[in-house]
Amino acid sequence: MDEYKDIRAYRVGWLLQVTDWFTIMPFLMWLRNRTSASLTLDMQADKDDLKGGAVFMSNHRDIVMDAAWLSLLLRTKWNIRPYMGIGTNLYGRWWIEPLCKLMRCFSVIRGGSPRELLQHSQHLSAYIQSLRHRKKSIWIAQREGRAKDGNDRTQDAVIKMLILNNPQAEDVLTMVRRLNICPTCINYEFDPCDYLKAQEMQLKRDNPDWKKTKDDDVFSMKTGIYGYKGRVVYRITPSINHWLDQNEEQLRSLNRNQQIRAIAERVDYQIHSSYEIYERGNDFDRYIEQQLQKIQIPDKDTAFLREKLYEMYSNPVKNYQAVKDITL
Secondary structure, three states: OOOOOOOOOOOOOHHHHHHHHHOHHHHHHHHHHHHOOEEEEEEOOOHHHHOOOOEEEEOOOOOOHHHHHHHHHHHHHHOOOOEEEEEHHHOOOOOHHHHHHHOOEEEEOOOOOHHHHHHHHHHHHHHHHHHHHOOOOEEEEOOOOOOOOOOOOOOHHHHHHHOOOOOOOOOHHHHHHHHOEOOEEEEEOOOOOHHHHHHHHHHHHHOOOOOOOHHHHHHHHHHHHHOOOOEEEEEEOOOOHHHHHHOHHHHHOOOHHHHHHHHHHHHHHHHHOOOOOOOOOHHHHHHHHHHHHOOOOOOOOHHHHHHHHHHHHHHHHHHHHHHOOOOO
């Protein structure tokens, strides 16, 4: 019996791997040429960090392409094909789930009562740990959903989920060390969904109960896939296990929640210090105005929307400047 049948990625045999190389990979390379000026992998982690697989925990800009391009880069340059987490709230069309699972995506179940959410988290945690036990690599976002304002922060809940399945009652540091987390920084010169994110922020501001529909999610996915992103840089930083080893005595003096918070802050530090800082000029101001024109909603608050658009591009710069002189 397959206990993870409801969430696991499809098993990929040799025939599906051949199909993958001749269908999905060419499509991703076509998207690279059509929607980006360049796509670069800056591997700061060394070979030993990746020898037994890793958890590539990253900031989150785009629903689909964040994971898809990481998979392309890792597979073509390092022969690593990571499993990737995707929320079930994004299965807005019948074909999305099977396509995602064929691309080694596993399901992160969204929704349900607090008790059901806990059960889903335990189930997902066990599945991820089973993948790591088999030395498989995994991509997962540092938070639930995209950081619409560009202020990337790791949620403690993500770290807690990863170590939630703990039948042997191991300590936090031992379990996190086994995951082998390599914080990964994703940089888009231009975010094709930026105007949609700003639009969502006004709609949420004006109506706190407003929620996206499945059609909204599908449109965001399409925009993110086919929209222009400029220069794209993926920067994979060293495993946080080095930091755990260097600071183990201090970390063991903390309680469980404090340890988890410290680990989340370490992930943030490595992501923030790895941002690609793009030069912005007058052309960027014109770009912002063009994106504003795409927003068509009732009671459009142009000043608010413009502020949010600039904010989502300036927050990574602020976070980079805040950590560049700090050693953790």
